[in-house]
Amino acid sequence: MSARSRQLHLVRRPHGLPVLRDFDIVEVPLAAPDAGEVLVENLWVSVDPYHREVFDSVTLGTALEGRALGRVLSSRNPEIAVDDLVIHRDGLRTHTVTAQARVIRPPAGVPPEAYLGILGGTGLSAWVGLTTIGRLEAGESVLITAAAGGVGTAAGHIAKALGAAPIIGVTSTQAKADRLLAGPFDEVIAYRDTTLLGQLAGRDIPLALEGVGGSHLEAVIGGMAEGGRIAWVGGISGYNAHTPPGAPGNLFDLVHREIRLHGFLVRNHMDERDGYEAFMTPRVADGIVPVEQTVVDGLDAAPSALIGVLTGANFGKHLVRVAE
Ligand SMILES: NC(=O)c1ccc[n+]([C@@H]2O[C@H](COP(=O)([O-])OP(=O)(O)OC[C@H]3O[C@@H](n4cnc5c(N)ncnc54)[C@H](OP(=O)(O)O)[C@@H]3O)[C@@H](O)[C@H]2O)c1
Structure with missing residues (x-):
């Protein structure tokens, strides 16, 4: 299966705080997944303060990266099935083909997007x-x-x-x-x-x-x-x-x-992820720890969210819901 992807590009290098016209959304065709790859429809993408540093070095007119959670639409990876939920770094776009996806299986009571915030x-x-x-x-x-x-x-x-x-x-x-x-x-x-x-x-x-x-x-x-x-x-x-x-x-x-x-x-501390997930996941599942987040809808809202995280627009993790 091949697909098209709407991608957020940086088209002008920001000076100081970014502004909306520094960004553009471009639609591109995606190649079908190769061996080991999956085609993912992104559901949630993360906007983070570190993106500001990315803006100083990223090649203008290319897709911006970011952490994302998506649903697998087709797979040529024997360990990942269609409909699996995966975390990857090809965020700030609607669809991606990636070989770097990690399957997540949220237990009852844990919203998947928590894996981009409190559990991520x-x-x-x-x-x-x-x-x-x-x-x-x-x-x-x-x-x-x-x-x-x-x-x-x-x-x-x-x-x-x-x-x-x-x-x-x-x-x-x-x-x-x-x-x-x-x-x-x-x-x-x-x-x-x-x-x-x-x-x-x-x-x-x-x-x-x-x-x-x-x-x-x-x-x-x-x-x-x-x-x-x-x-x-x-x-x-x-x-x-x-x-x-x-x-x-x-x-x-x-x-x-x-x-x-x-x-x-x-x-540099990713070896601590499993231990942390074991500590925090039951607390989130039981509702002892709430999933605190600020959500904006649609990839078109991503530029303002990227600016917002630099100006205190969020309470909790700032996320863009790209698809339901
Ligand atoms: N070292 C690492 O590996 C690592 C990993 C993740 C995050 N970080 C860093 O940790 C910090 C928090 O990250 P986060 O993901 O949790 O982002 P965040 O706190 O969700 O968003 C940034 C917050 O910083 C505050 N802020 C923005 N501009 C400010 C300013 N000029 N002066 C004071 N506060 C300001 C705002 O809250 P207020 O409205 O309260 O000001 C805003 O909500 C950032 O510096 C980020 O780069 C580092």
């Missing part, structure tokens, strides 16, 4: 940051920046399940803060209404998962306890900048107070 690389990033990098211990306080995003909401639930207390979040608005307080967070700072540096100074927090960089990283350093650990997952506040942000003014506090700042990439 997003949740795994929070897990790796809090456990392998941050070495969270029950009873410890945890600080989470970008707390209302995909990684942050997952981190709140993981921290709760591992016995952290209190769990402190940072997000932009009081409306997002209120939603977080209805979940696992004990305290949430709405950074647009306050001076984050002043709010966190001297808090003696042992562990932070930091995903914003810039002034947030500086405030987090100021809030850490002596010997504290910062698991540094990202720097979204700088992704649209023309030049890299400067170092935090209090960077030398790392020396004075023996604070460990440890950056990491989830792709």
Whole structure:
């Protein structure tokens, strides 16, 4: 079976925050699957902050990649059947032919798209940051920046399940803060209404998962306890900048107070995926951990979603539903 695919292309290199006219949607024919390949109809595609870095290097006029969940329409892979649900990286398009698909079988109570969020690389990033990098211990306080995003909401639930207390979040608005307080967070700072540096100074927090960089990283350093650990997952506040942000003014506090700042990439920790899925899947299936996501419909909505994830339009994981 051959098919056509509508694909999102970057047609202009963005300067600063991307704008809608940087993108175009192009329809192309797909070759029939070769041996080992499957033809997939994408159902859900993920939009992520890392796409901003992709925009700086991707060849203009080619299909953008992204994590996706789809249904197999035809298969020349003996281990994958028609109608199987698969996860792959050929997102931001309606259909793809790929040899790199992983079959998922969501148990009862688990929506398939959770494998792009709380049960996917997003949740795994929070897990790796809090456990392998941050070495969270029950009873410890945890600080989470970008707390209302995909990684942050997952981190709140993981921290709760591992016995952290209190769990402190940072997000932009009081409306997002209120939603977080209805979940696992004990305290949430709405950074647009306050001076984050002043709010966190001297808090003696042992562990932070930091995903914003810039002034947030500086405030987090100021809030850490002596010997504290910062698991540094990202720097979204700088992704649209023309030049890299400067170092935090209090960077030398790392020396004075023996604070460990440890950056990491989830792709180097994929061996932890099975263990994390075993930990989190039953909690999602039982409804103990909700699947928190912001959904927009149709591939045509993907450009605004890609911009939205860089401007705080989402609560939880930001996803595009491409087909039912
Ligand atoms: N190291 C890795 O392997 C890895 C893997 C996944 C993600 N990450 C990083 O982790 C961070 C969170 O990723 P995510 O997938 O969970 O995205 P996300 O949090 O779902 O979306 C980004 C959030 O960041 C906040 N934000 C955007 N611009 C900001 C700014 N200028 N200052 C402060 N906050 C800003 C917004 O929330 P507010 O409205 O609250 O500001 C927005 O909702 C990102 O830096 C991402 O690059 C790294």
